[in-house]
Amino acid sequence: MNRATIAILVAVVLLPFVVRPVIAAEIWLFAIFGLGLNLLLGYTGLLSFGQGTFFGSAAYVAGWLLKHYAINVFFALGIGIGVGALSALLVGYLCVQRSGLYFIMLTFALNQLFFFIAYQWTSVTGGEDGMPGVPRPALLGIDFKDPLAYYIFVAALFLISLWIMKRIVESPLGRILQAIRENEVRAEAVGYNVARFKLLAFVIGGAFSGLAGVLYAMLFGIVPLEAIGFVSSGNVVFATLIGGSGSLYGPIIGSFVFIWLSESMSVIWTRWPLLLGVAFVIVVLFFRGGVVEAWSRFFAWRFSKQKA
């Protein structure tokens, strides 16, 4: 077991005692969201600015079924992953044919499509008010209404997701996606159908986002409209970039930073998104490469000082 794994396990165990279990759960589920995005952003080099589509769609569908059909937890998870993957398939199919700016804009525009549908279809989604009343059904007799019990559930799913993502990035698929990022033309020339692989990355990323969405719905008991909006998409991009898109663990760090930032800012000011925007701007102007890089730069500086 390497150091990173140990650190994560320790964090998982200690976190609910450092912050409220609800916040702790939010951190891990947002990390799942980030892992999904990073497969696209960090590994394949695709800046998908519409992950909210998959996150939100999964949350709405699973939330609806949980609320009105009292499905069990496993089924809800399955639905979430399925809806996330399916919506990603649709969106991805339209988007992978373009690249660069065009691609980013398309993912955004399609995100807006889903957003507007959710906004208008008030009978199902509740529109601006969101979909309240999503239950957290018990599993195998364990009552998930206890925040700590649900936390353990979310954390366990996070660990499983992390393991799966680790397997994927270390697999040939992981290398092929990175090859596409490094040199798309050559990847095609050595025999990979690049568009299909990009689509596969999309679907996997969508599945992860969908899982995060369901967990979110069950955590807060409500699916707000923002979950499917471009703010949600932007938040996960921010978290991934600030954690560092170059590594598997970047999104995890990013999730910590983002949740910490948004939680602490939201108590200061109702208009905290403004501060969030300021944070984004500062990160972009001064902290490119993310926390991971800033950390190593800091260590290098400290180290050189010690030597001198």
Add this chain to the structure above:
Amino acid sequence: MLYALMGLGLSLITGVLNIPNFAHGALFAIGAYLLVTTVGLIGNFWLALLIAPLGVALVGLLIEYLGIRRLYAAGHDYQLLFTFGLALILSEGIIVIWGPVGFSHLPPPILRGGVDLGFTFYPKYRLFVMVAAGLLILATWLFLEKTRYGAIMRAGIENKEMVSLLGIDIHKLFTAAFALGAYLAGIAGALTAPIRGINPNMGVDMLGIAFVVVALGGLGNLLGAIAAGLLIGIAQAVVAAYWTEASTAVIFAVMALVLLIRPQGLFGIR
């Protein structure tokens, strides 16, 4: 019409600067708010219509000069995050300054009421907006096609290295393009204010539509953006007559459909 304006401005910015400008919607909203405030201050609609977009252009200038300029080499993900962060700052800023509830704003007295078109009563103000927007588009088009500065901008879309090799200060070009794009967004916003009232979310709604217009028209394809904008505007009006709620969603659906059949957009080259 307004969509064409927004599309043109965004197409210009994305074409020349090659960055995703997610703050474009916020600039639109600021244009609307500035108009209302200016009218409140000086009491004259027409003067306000002149001044407010200039204010937005100024904001655009500052944004480009202080921020975007540093990010040209940074890659799309950071540019996106930056403009996204800006969009948050601007839209929340609007709420801070003007409050979370929107305003409604009446058109100036001459333009109130409707015109009898025979089959329907059409609001005078909307006609005015159509005409004004049309004239603006024409003016911008002439500027881009006929003047030297316009030609430089169009060349900048095609080939930035060439332009800088020709001795033109590429930084000034970028600033000018961004300011012009912002101006167009601002005046679109200012014109919109009396139609549906203003509220802090109008920026986000418009942003998506602007992106659709540019995606359909082709990045940097200015004529395409205009055409796509008009097309979408008409499509939306038609749908709105039969199924009001779906009218905005339809725009995106149309885009998805078009891209399915023609991945390069309606006018893009591939």
Add this chain to the structure above:
Amino acid sequence: MALLETKSLSKSFGALAAVKDVSLGIAAGSLHSIIGPNGAGKTTLFNLLTGTFPPTSGRIFLDQKDITGTPANRIAHLGLARSFQRTNVFPAFSLLENVWVAAFACGSSWQGLLWRRTDRYPQATERARTALSDVGLLPKAHVAAREISHGEQRQLELAIALAAAPRVLLLDEPAAGLSPEETRRMVALVRALKGRYTIVLIEHKMDIIMSVSDRVSVMHFGALIAEGTPAEIQRDPEVRRAYLGGIAA
């Protein structure tokens, strides 16, 4: 019997005819060079052969089978591998990873694509190592591609093509930008590959062409103007004219 054949292959970009009515036959196991002044259409011809874009007209045959219009990502699986004129590698990958990606693509099976670790594919790894050692880069297997010298990158370029275990190698100016010493090594490399592979070579450096080729085709303004043994080509007046002042003998 020609292993790789084109029949009246043409490609136009709008009004520009880049390749005009080219009919070529390349015998199995031979080394066939294509020469011509800049802009003659040589790289475009390669692009047609590798499916980068489809021809405007004409056909391409591999081992008597019509492969015209096959997209680039399928061509590699048919046994045609190519190296590029401008180094086209995966910069952040190590040399071994660069070559491994190519080896895996044309490997026998993609089983475990999503979950098996990349070091658990002995066949692909073995082929990758062989390709690297063929070009002499095995000692640097774990160095990142962007950190090696230009000459070594040209060797890597070749290794990536070899890793696919192709039947036909299309080499586009492998000696581009190399010093005389590096060029000598590249020539020795190409000569060592002769016989094991069918090779189509685009080159500008005449001494390379003359010393390794079995046959030479000359292109000019998109069309084939001459074909024959190196000696025949050297004597051909058409060819001399095309090169404006003769070929260095």
